[in-house]
Amino acid sequence: MFDIYLTDVQKNVQFKDYPGEHPVKFILNFKKIFPSVMELLLPVLPSDENLEEMTWESTSSDFEKFKLLLSGWGVIExxxxxxxxxxTRNFADQLVKQAQQKRKSFAKEQPRLSSVELDYLFKHExxxxxxxxxxxxxxxxxxxxLRELWKVQLKANVLEAKF
Known part of the structure; x- marks a missing residue:
């Protein structure tokens, strides 16, 4: 379970809807898929540095984006x-690799895109x-x-992947 402090509304929430038992391990693996995760959820180490008691900080908006990325990855899987x-499994893996390459090309061609926008474009691809x-x-x-789910979060050109 994640303990998350939403800084904009000064409220603690608990988040349980993720695979696995270790939230830190999950986040570290999930950021390999969506690098923006480390911007959306900021780790707060306890004074004794016990990772079992780690908490997280976010804003309501960033937490909603994180949940969209998580549920979206479930659909992709x-x-x-x-x-x-x-x-074949290899064919499916190649599709993901193609999408990762497209994400890299968007990052190079559109340097003003945020990491969340690039993560969305990866999902889109x-x-x-x-x-x-x-x-x-x-x-x-x-x-x-996908566009309907993200329309509140992103600009129209990013939603459509048209630049």
Whole structure:
């Protein structure tokens, strides 16, 4: 369980909706997928440096973005598992690698994009690649749903990945 202090509303919240038992280990692994996580949730070490008692700080807005990234990754994993059954696990992994390359190219071409925007664009690209593969099975496109979920958080050009 995460203990998170929301600095803008001066409120403590507990967050339990993540895989695994160790929040610190989870966050360190999750930031490999979405680097912005370390900006959205700031670790606060206790005075005895016991990682079991670590707390986190965030703002309400940043915490909502973190939850969107987390739930969004769950959807991606489900869809990747479908691709792995339809094609192969290696093929699904290649889609993620392609999306990571696209994220890097966006970072290079659009240096003003924030890390959260780049993380969204990574998700956008993964879903676009999966949509292109699953359309053969009659699966609905997910990109409109993704854009709807993030429309309050991001500018329209980022939502559409059009620059």
């Amino acid at each position: 489900l869809r990747l598992n479908t691709i792995a059954k339809f094609k 993964v879903h676009a690649l999966i949509d292109a593969e699953l359309v053969e099975l009659g699966e609905k496109f997910y990109l409109p749903t």
